[in-house]
Amino acid sequence: MFDDEKLEEKIEKIYRHHYLEVYRFLVCFSGNQNDAEDLTQEVFIRVLNSFTKKNSISNVKTWIFTIAKHVAIDHYRKKRFSSLFKDGFFKQIASTEKEPNELVEQNELKRLVHLAISKLKPNYRAVVILRGINEFSIKETSEILQCSESKVKVDYHRALKELKKRLHMDVEEVIGNAN
Structure with missing residues (x-):
């Protein structure tokens, strides 16, 4: 029981630490916030499913982004969508000083x-x-x-x-x- 709780805490910490970066990457790749939310969820499901199988992860961040890249490419291949990056790609730089x-x-x-x-x-x-x-x-x-x-x-x-x-x-x- 103790090991399961420890593992759960570790996975939760990884999720909190990397969620936003993964989400931003997937928004950029898919161009759609709804798809990015679904894809981000898929990434962390895969992380959860393979986390216990991976005994030595040298760099958690690159491992997670590798999974995110594969999820994004799988999604791209399945949908073959024609227009990407419609919303949310760049940080909004709207300023009240701009004409x-x-x-x-x-x-x-x-x-x-x-x-x-x-x-x-x-x-x-x-x-x-x-x-x-x-x-x-x-x-x-x-x-x-x-x-x-x-x-x-x-x-x-x-x-x-x-x-x-x-x-x-x-x-x-x-x-x-x-x-």
Whole structure:
């Protein structure tokens, strides 16, 4: 009984600590808050089901995000939805100091970026969300995506190049520096 209670407390702590980050990642990937809620629940169900099976987890955060990535890709494959990132992708930066025309321009830019990201290949989309939006390190991104750090760098560079083509602008202005 004691071990079960201890395990339950540990899982609850992991859930509280990582829920919001996983949810944000899944909102970015799915573009839909309702889907992200369902997918987040699915991630933590999988975490719960496999937690006792995993004897040594070197980095809980990357393990959970690896599960989240697989859940998101499974969902993407099942639905084959055409429009991603409709709401909630960027942090709302609405300020009372902004002029109405600045807000309209900002919202239009967000819409264009959402659309461009949604048209990227799933692995490019994932690396852009993890590196460019969530600001994970190259190492963390490689662990989550289960690939080499070199592949993360190459995919991120190619994804930004593709976004630049799609947006006809300097992506670094929108997302940040590629390095």
